[in-house]
Amino acid sequence: MPREEIKPWLRTRFFPHIWCPGCGHGIILHAILRSLVDLGKTREETVIASGIGCSSRMPGYINANTVHTTHGRSLGFATGIKLANPALTVIDVMGDGDCTAIGGNHFIHACRRNIDITAIVMNNNIYGMTGGQASPTTPVGARATTAPYGAIDTPFDICRLAEGAGASYVARASIAQPVLCEQYIKKGIQKKGFSVVEIMTHCHTQFGRRNKRPNPVDNLNFFKENSIPKAKAKEMTEEEKKGKIIIGEFVDREAQEYTEAYLKLIERVRG
Amino acid sequence: MPKKLAFWQGNMAIAQGGIAAGCRFFGGYPITPSSEIAEVMAEELPKLNGRFIQMEDEIAGIAATIGASIAGYKAMTATSGPGFSLKQENLGLAYMAEIPIVAIDVMRGGPSTGLPTRVSQQDVMQARWGTHGDHGTIAYAPSSVQECYELTIEAFNMAERFRQPVLVMSDEVIGHMREKVVIPEPGSFPIIDRKKPKVSPEEFIPYLADPEDDVPPMASFGDGYRWHVTGLTHNDWGFPTNEPAEIGKKHLRLVRKIDRFRDDIVKYDLEQAEDAEILVVSYGCVARSAVRAVREARAKGIKVGHFRPITLWPFPDKELIRVAGMAKKVIVPELNCGQMVSEVRIALGAKAEIIPSNLVNGEILRPHEILATIEEVA
Numbered sequence: 001m002p003r004e005e006i007k008p009w010l011r012t013r014f015f016p017h018i019w020c021p022g023c024g025h026g027i028i029l030h031a032i033l034r035s036l037v038d039l040g041k042t043r044e045e046t047v048i049a050s051g052i053g054c055s056s057r058m059p060g061y062i063n064a065n066t067v068h069t070t071h072g073r074s075l076g077f078a079t080g081i082k083l084a085n086p087a088l089t090v091i092d093v094m095g096d097g098d099c100t101a102i103g104g105n106h107f108i109h110a111c112r113r114n115i116d117i118t119a120i121v122m123n124n125n126i127y128g129m130t131g132g133q134a135s136p137t138t139p140v141g142a143r144a145t146t147a148p149y150g151a152i153d154t155p156f157d158i159c160r161l162a163e164g165a166g167a168s169y170v171a172r173a174s175i176a177q178p179v180l181c182e183q184y185i186k187k188g189i190q191k192k193g194f195s196v197v198e199i200m201t202h203c204h205t206q207f208g209r210r211n212k213r214p215n216p217v218d219n220l221n222f223f224k225e226n227s228i229p230k231a232k233a234k235e236m237t238e239e240e241k242k243g244k245i246i247i248g249e250f251v252d253r254e255a256q257e258y259t260e261a262y263l264k265l266i267e268r269v270r271g
Numbered sequence: 272m273p274k275k276l277a278f279w280q281g282n283m284a285i286a287q288g289g290i291a292a293g294c295r296f297f298g299g300y301p302i303t304p305s306s307e308i309a310e311v312m313a314e315e316l317p318k319l320n321g322r323f324i325q326m327e328d329e330i331a332g333i334a335a336t337i338g339a340s341i342a343g344y345k346a347m348t349a350t351s352g353p354g355f356s357l358k359q360e361n362l363g364l365a366y367m368a369e370i371p372i373v374a375i376d377v378m379r380g381g382p383s384t385g386l387p388t389r390v391s392q393q394d395v396m397q398a399r400w401g402t403h404g405d406h407g408t409i410a411y412a413p414s415s416v417q418e419c420y421e422l423t424i425e426a427f428n429m430a431e432r433f434r435q436p437v438l439v440m441s442d443e444v445i446g447h448m449r450e451k452v453v454i455p456e457p458g459s460f461p462i463i464d465r466k467k468p469k470v471s472p473e474e475f476i477p478y479l480a481d482p483e484d485d486v487p488p489m490a491s492f493g494d495g496y497r498w499h500v501t502g503l504t505h506n507d508w509g510f511p512t513n514e515p516a517e518i519g520k521k522h523l524r525l526v527r528k529i530d531r532f533r534d535d536i537v538k539y540d541l542e543q544a545e546d547a548e549i550l551v552v553s554y555g556c557v558a559r560s561a562v563r564a565v566r567e568a569r570a571k572g573i574k575v576g577h578f579r580p581i582t583l584w585p586f587p588d589k590e591l592i593r594v595a596g597m598a599k600k601v602i603v604p605e606l607n608c609g610q611m612v613s614e615v616r617i618a619l620g621a622k623a624e625i626i627p628s629n630l631v632n633g634e635i636l637r638p639h640e641i642l643a644t645i646e647e648v649a
Binding site: 014044045059060063065067068070074076078081083087105109265269270 | 361364
């Protein structure tokens with residue numbers, strides 16, 4: 001059950017939600033709301049943007065300023081909102097397909113621009129809503145409806161992608177570590193600049209059924225058994241790291257934030 | 272007080288018209304032949320505490336524009352041919368979510384990369400039907416640099432009044448030619464701002480339209496109202512629905528809010544059309560040549576007139592039917608293979624012989640060419 005102070009943040013009249021029973025997205029929704037409440041954010045100053053997919057239905061359930069946009073494009077909308085009103089706290093919730101396939105270009109440019117938006121990427125390695133098609137994070141060998149003989153292409157490492165593209169804060173956890181999820185989301189929101197928090201979650205319905213993890217509990221156990229802290233991963237060989245989920249903070253740096261730079265430009269131009 | 276004059280390109284006039292209308296946000300991406308609009312905005316908006324952002328592509332350019340409008344700004348994007356194709360997806364979102372923006376298309380030759388530096392009028396049907404799904408459309412076709420300025424102001428007014436995207440379908444000739452512009456005094460022309468909610472945030476139903484105009488008042492993110500924006504078909508609360516009654520209500524209103532006020536929106540212009548036995552119907556840069564040709568033909572004693580749709584959409588069909596009362600022959604010159612001529616056919620049916628006159632070689636139709644067609648059919 002959610003804490004009392006979280007309840008006003010939920011549009012409960014639209015429950016039951018569309019997610020399958022046992023879906024990991026609820027754990028992430030809860031972590032986001034706990035983070036916002038603990039940071040003292042108001043619903044009026046908070047914007048939650050999303051694209052298309054299961055994860056992108058999340059804003060509908062959050063009682064704030066919410067915008068459910070087109071597939072992969074949410075960061076473009078969020079950028080317009082943030083630049084128009086930098087006082088708003090803007091969070092962009094995305095799935096792995098939304099973020100790294102159709103929205104890949106928007107994602108790397110949001111990282112590069114370093115605009116003060118927190119992207120929360122719910123990575124379940126599959127297109128769930130459309131029926132279990134392979135995504136850019138489907139592991140090699142994993143089965144999907146469009147990879148019936150197993151995926152053959154190399155998946156993206158979303159955190160390395162964000163780091164390379166210039167994000168100010170990059171971290172990864174899985175839903176088996178909800179406290180860590182909350183801690184990273186809070187740091188992402190507080191960081192002045194573009195933050196990426198990748199949260200490994202599961203789609204037992206579409207991914208699990210085809211890959212020997214058909215129940216939610218199978219998946220939680222998988223995350224518990226295969227999550228490796230960053231420090232420990234440093235001592236492991238590439239072979240040992242195969243199939244493991246490296247969790248931790250990968251980037252935490254100070255850099256010029258875009259809206260601040262633009263406001264400075266206005267000051268300079270106007271004298 | 273002396274009149275304020277400028278000597279501008281059409282593209283500059285569009286940017287300045289947007290600013291005069293209150294536009295303070297521009298999101299875009301470089302593309303020929305519309306880039307000057309972005310360049311003027313990049314220079315002018317910071318001076319006015321506005322915001323300009325060059326995005327990573329055309330799709331993000333319109334996405335940022337829509338986002339800024341949701342946050343309360345009058346916002347604009349501009350593009351051409353291939354960029355207009357890329358913007359169709361998010362134009363659809365703005366129609367569905369009822370977000371006012373102005374989108375400019377400076378038409379060049381297509382399909383595909385086509386003729387980046389040469390003129391066409393090949394996007395006029397895309398303006399109407401480019402994004403998937405039904406919706407009302409408002410699209411203007413300026414024929415002079417003065418009109419680039421005035422119609423961009425009008426486009427913002429209509430976008431704000433009806434809460435939807437409004438298009439200005441300029442073309443490469445109008446966009447790049449320079450002409451004198453008489454700049455009206457601020458306050459001498461109407462400026463329309465979107466309706467804001469009159470109820471408290473607790474009572475606010477985001478998509479509950481006022482019965483008198485079918486348009487719901489719009490709150491901005493950050494002004495205390497919390498609401499949900501979605502491209503999914505939604506109910507009055509703004510939430511996705513699969514209820515046939517709610518779906519039909521929303522969808523029909525999107526079309527009706529324009530249809531009802533069609534007479535307020537439609538604009539057209541006439542040249543010696545009263546007793547015309549031959550009528551020329553043209554728009555944009557072609558209308559400049561056509562009007563000249565009509566005057567020369569009149570001097571030769573041919574009873575010819577000109578009808579210029581200024582709004583391509585809604586198409587001024589009722590007005591055309593009235594004006595074409597005496598015309599037996601109607602010539603429709605266009606820089607495409609025959610697009611708006613379909614609307615002329617629908618309007619006039621068998622009442623007149625419809626004669627398309629098309630050019631798609633990247634050049635403009637010249638007055639003597641249109642005159643030759645008039646003399647041929649006279």
